[in-house]
Amino acid sequence: MPTSTPVGSPGASRADLVADAALALLAERGTRGLTHRAVDEAAALPPGSTSNVARTRQALLELAVRRLADREARVLAPHELPDPAAGPAGLVDALALATHRALTRNRELTLARYELALEATRRPELRTYFDAAGARFRDRLTAMVTAMGSADPARHALSLAAWSDGLMFSCVAGSFSSEVPGPEEVRAGLQELLEGMLGR
Structure with missing residues (x-):
């Protein structure tokens, strides 16, 4: 996401170049446009390079899922991560910022995630990778709402994630x-939801 390495960036590993190109193709062309040859071309790599990194289509999809998770995990800089001491306001600020970025400057990654999510519904072997990648965010969010006194952390974390996902898909x-909402609109919606959960 905001701190992600662009395709062709100096210092990126070959696997990262391939994965970033795959994500860009997924956003632009969908899963039908994701081929080893297309990734070679998008990443400006010699023919056959993608096959050397990910031999099969399944391996290429798994590589894209892992890279997506790594890039989305960096949607917020360390100083932007919620401080437990800040209470619900800190969590709302962080979630609103992350959600708004997914709608704007990280829109390509959001589209790629939807393509991978749909593909995972048809490929059980990919579902394992996709769910494991999502668990990192889910577990962190559950821990945060637990610290804020949620009476049902798992259910409340799901509701917050579903609200954000629903907004992102709609927009x-x-x-x-x-009609992409501004940061303050996103924050207001999240605040109303979280306050209702916590009974405040």
């Missing part, structure tokens, strides 16, 4: 794609 791929 990136759904019928609200031309």
Whole structure:
């Protein structure tokens, strides 16, 4: 996401170049446009380079899922991560910032995530990788709402994630794609939801 390495960036590993190109192709062309040859071309690599990194289509998809998780995990800089001492306001600020970035400067990654999520519904072997990648965020969010006194942390974490995911889908791929809300609108919605959960 914001601190991600662009395709062709100096210092990126060959695997990262391949994965970043795969994510860009998924966002631009969907899963049908994801081929080893297309990734070679998008990453400006010699023919056959992608096959050397990920021999099969399944391996290429798994590589893309792992890279997506790494890039999305860096959506917030360390100083932007929520401070437990800040209480619900800190969590709302961080979630709103991350969600708004997914709608704007990280829109390509959001589209790639939807493509991978749909592909995982058809490939049980990919589902394992996709769910494991998502568990990092889910576990962190559950821990945060637990620290804030949630009476049902797992359910509340799911509701927060579902609200954010629903907003992102509606504004990136759904019928609200031309009406992306501003940061304060996103924050207001999250604040209302979290306050209702915590009974405040």
